[in-house]
Amino acid sequence: MxxxxxxxxxxxxxxxxxxxxxxxxxxxxxxxxxxxxxxxxxxxxxxxxxxxxxxxxxxxxxxxxxxxxxxxxxxxxxxxxxxxxxxxxxxxxxxxxxxxxxxxxxxxxxxxxxxxxxxxxxxxxxxxxxxxxxxxxxxxxxxxxxxxxxxxxxxxxxxxxxxxxxxxxxxxxxxxxxxxxxxxxxxxxxxxxxxxxxxxxxxxxxxxxxxxxxxxxxxxxxxxxxxxMETPQADAPHLPPPGRRIALAKDDAFSFVYGHLLAAWRRQGAEIIPFSPLADNGPDESCDACWLPGGYPELHAGRLSSAGHFKAAMTRFAQTRPVHGECGGYMALGTALVDASGTAHPMLGLLDLETSFAKRKMTLGYREAHLLAPCPLGPARARVRGHEFHYATVTARGTDAPLAELSDAQGVALGTEGSRRAHVTGSFFHAIAPA
CATH class of the missing domain: 3.40.50.300 (P-loop containing nucleotide triphosphate hydrolases)
Incomplete structure (x- = not known):
């Protein structure tokens, strides 16, 4: 034992x-x-x-x-x-x-x-x-x-x-x-x-x-x-995989993904295909979903902005298949990211969102998300538990519909969060498990 x-x-x-x-x-x-x-x-x-x-x-x-x-x-x-x-x-x-x-x-x-x-x-x-x-x-x-x-x-x-x-x-x-x-x-x-x-x-x-x-x-x-250790066996629901072949951004800009999620997706039959935006790579065309995790895109915003093949491949992928971004990945899906020096870097433009690190503001805490529409996190009305932790501020949020209603750890409503447009969704919310 x-x-x-x-x-x-x-x-x-x-x-x-x-x-x-x-x-x-x-x-x-x-x-x-x-x-x-x-x-x-x-x-x-x-x-x-x-x-x-x-x-x-x-x-x-x-x-x-x-x-x-x-x-x-x-x-x-x-x-x-x-x-x-x-x-x-x-x-x-x-x-x-x-x-x-x-x-x-x-x-x-x-x-x-x-x-x-x-x-x-x-x-x-x-x-x-x-x-x-x-x-x-x-x-x-x-x-x-x-x-x-x-x-x-x-x-x-x-x-x-x-x-x-x-x-x-x-x-x-x-x-x-x-x-x-x-x-x-x-x-x-x-x-x-x-x-x-x-x-x-x-x-x-x-x-x-x-x-x-x-x-x-x-x-x-x-x-x-x-x-x-006391490890009683029990059936425990995990978040469903967003696809059968999942393109996962993975490099120094996008690395925040929970190991238990990847393991659960693989156990449910999904295959994870990593790619590196910083190396100007796009998602594998054989994939049926793309996941942009959190990380530090603000430290690499210039390279991401100039990664032409990555941006074109993401635009093409998003026309027919779901793309989801968490926190840093959400910022990369927006139109622009302003770094700590105040320089604006064009991002993917798949969501109508501008974010900035020029004036940092810490957002931190547990969150429960009530999904307003089907997305890679689950079906509409599903509840998912997770957290937020970021220093970015939203300087412009366009006409995209919100992704979820959030509440804090004690059930206090925090309003809507995230964005969705066609096949593309994103949020500062990091998902951990079904509620």
Whole structure:
């Protein structure tokens, strides 16, 4: 049976990703068949997980995914694996108010799957107080078991000794102690870390993280903390594939697509045919649907604007077959994209939409979409759960009909969103699962 654990923390910025990547890389170096997942809606961390494990990264989201779907994804991941490591998001108990167990917090996933938590504490600026923090986590939710601690950003051996002495009465094992000097920082940009594929030295970085883990984590103790996972088999609906042969834009501009969606589409008989707009390629003519994922088109707007073959091929494809764009893909379907410097770049012009990064505005949150017409996300009136996360603003929205009515995680109506024209649809909404 596959064993699992969750790596979590009291807050963002505590070092979860560093510890997770170090542990994954060290376990793989040992020959452990390890898989990894990210709790919550995140595209970038799973790509790093995939690089560290050699296996596709996954997402587990207790708000967007039904409990049965969570179990089905984990059961698929566990097949043939020895260990699953789930990286939490934000703080362990951070989620949205609502149905118990469906808050989106990492704690929901831990409780649902019976995963003990390896708690990463950033102890810079404190000593014995760290024990009070750990004690609070131990008793906050009886359904969540804190299995062990990693002390991160220690200032000295004396600092470590003081904290270990304060922790001793709790009976909670300290299975890692990482000095502040061991901080290995991965570059970031506005949606999170710089993407894994953009690091030419990623293999060397992961090797250095594995070295760090071997020096400062008790790998045997961490493996022993992992518990057999509760993965009940159940029928769980996935989003239907948008076609039988799906042309998928895939390069540095378009990379944000959830692994569980692609896996589900393939299990339902679909074939995924990738192509690169940045290489001036268009969708394969044998395909019957085209999907433009999110990503960073604003960083490559000039190249996309001048990709004549890509633009002509997309226009031709859209005359007879469905094309859907999510977030960055939605912006590329519009008439123009204004980059951060204020330069306007003509885009595909398949939707009457202009977007801009000249004045950034963050939009972030869970969303439930009520589809107003049939589209690659599903039939009219279907409800789909997902999220928005972007900094673009819409500077002009023409006469295209909206794609969906949106509500937030608590059911508050947010109005209409997205665009549809003939066979072309798009939205800032990232789809995760049927509601």
């Amino acid at each position: 596959t064993r699992g654990l969750m790596i979590a923390a009291p807050r963002s910025g505590s070092g979860k990703t560093t510890v997770t990547l170090g542990l994954l890389s060290a376990l793989r170096r040992r020959g452990v068949a390890v898989r990894a997942a990210k709790s919550g809606p995140d595209y970038i961390d799973p790509a790093f997980h995939a690089a560290a494990t050699g296996q596709p990264g996954l997402n587990l989201d207790s708000w967007a995914m039904s409990p049965d779907l969570l179990g089905a994804i984990v059961a698929d991941a566990a097949a043939g694996g020895e260990m699953l490591v789930v990286e939490g998001a934000m703080g362990l108990f951070d989620g949205v108010p609502g149905t118990p167990g469906r808050s989106g917090a990492g704690a929901d996933v831990s409780a649902r799957l019976g995963l003990p938590v390896l708690l990463v504490l950033d102890v810079s600026g404190q000593s014995q107080t760290a024990a009070a923090v750990a004690r609070g986590f131990m008793v906050h939710d009886p359904a969540v078991r804190i299995g062990g601690l990693v002390l991160n950003r220690l200032g000295s051996t004396r600092h470590e000794r003081l904290i270990r002495e304060a922790m001793a009465p709790l009976g909670l094992p300290v299975v890692g102690a990482i000095p502040r000097t061991e901080a290995l920082v991965l570059p970031e940009r506005h949606l999170g870390l710089v993407q894994a594929d953009e690091h030419g030295d990623l293999s060397a970085r992961l090797s250095a993280l594995a070295d760090m883990a071997e020096r400062h984590l008790d790998l045997d103790a961490i493996i022993a903390l992992a518990a057999p």
